[in-house]
Amino acid sequence: MKKTLLVALALGATATATVSMAASIDPEQSRQDLVKYFKAKNPNIDISAYKDGAYIYSADKMSQFKAVMEFPPYLDAIDAGEALYNKDKAVYDKCFGSDVTKVRVMFPRFDEKTQQVETLEGQINQCRTDAGLKPFKWKKGDIAKLSAFYADQARGQKIHVVINSEGAKKAFLEGEKFFITPHGQLNLSCAKCHTYNAGRKARANILSANLGHTTGFPVFRAKWQELGTLHRRYGGCNKNMRLKPFKAQSEVYRNLEFYEAYMDNGLEINGPSYRE
Numbered sequence: 001m002k003k004t005l006l007v008a009l010a011l012g013a014t015a016t017a018t019v020s021m022a023a024s025i026d027p028e029q030s031r032q033d034l035v036k037y038f039k040a041k042n043p044n045i046d047i048s049a050y051k052d053g054a055y056i057y058s059a060d061k062m063s064q065f066k067a068v069m070e071f072p073p074y075l076d077a078i079d080a081g082e083a084l085y086n087k088d089k090a091v092y093d094k095c096f097g098s099d100v101t102k103v104r105v106m107f108p109r110f111d112e113k114t115q116q117v118e119t120l121e122g123q124i125n126q127c128r129t130d131a132g133l134k135p136f137k138w139k140k141g142d143i144a145k146l147s148a149f150y151a152d153q154a155r156g157q158k159i160h161v162v163i164n165s166e167g168a169k170k171a172f173l174e175g176e177k178f179f180i181t182p183h184g185q186l187n188l189s190c191a192k193c194h195t196y197n198a199g200r201k202a203r204a205n206i207l208s209a210n211l212g213h214t215t216g217f218p219v220f221r222a223k224w225q226e227l228g229t230l231h232r233r234y235g236g237c238n239k240n241m242r243l244k245p246f247k248a249q250s251e252v253y254r255n256l257e258f259y260e261a262y263m264d265n266g267l268e269i270n271g272p273s274y275r276e
Helices: 005-010 014-018 027-041 048-059 059-069 077-085 088-096 120-130 142-153 166-180 190-196 230-240 251-263
Strands: 110-112 116-118 217-222 224-227 273-275
Touching: 027 048, 027 166, 027 251, 027 273, 048 059, 059 273, 077 088, 077 142, 088 120, 110 166, 116 251, 120 142, 142 217, 142 224, 166 251, 230 251
Parallel strands: 217 273
Antiparallel strands: 110 116, 217 224
């Protein structure tokens, strides 16, 4: 069995050592090992439940979450996203096809021509600029609303990210490298919080597991009082690590999304969703 970065970290390998192992990493083995890790860590939590974030670790929080979801605060944003879609329907249909239920599940994906990861939000703006339209601002607002409309149309379908080339594998490994490498003044890695300490508290907040991180975005956060994209959340996490955030849709964040989404393969899309 090929080694995975998860195994290497569990054995206490340094970040430098794990990077040197990259050539032997099998993405699918990494995903299966992560699933096995969380099954062993929390045997009473079904893997399918990880789409609901940190709420799965607290019956009280889950009860509050379900209450909010009876009439979620993002409903108006979905309607606004549908209006944005209809306004330039011909443009979006030319880029993504006319079946709006199939768009969200296409992303993220690796483009062999550009050798870059493509995200839904990134391609929405690429679609707009190619058609001579003004791009949306990143992270929130119209980009999040249109993304939420596409996500809602795909609700219940499963994440299905494909890695079938060396270029795609390299992007996955770059995302994984960022995830497990300590960053910022606090010398924290994403993995330290969201893999090894998932379910524990950081101050008053329960740390979510990285398994399921991408399924619910864009999300309406109580802290934001609006919808925000996954890359907005990445930036916020980096600030908490005392690391200067990268720009939304930077290669770093696109590769990180690609890695996290691949690890979520098989989980249901349940975006947009709500988080505290």
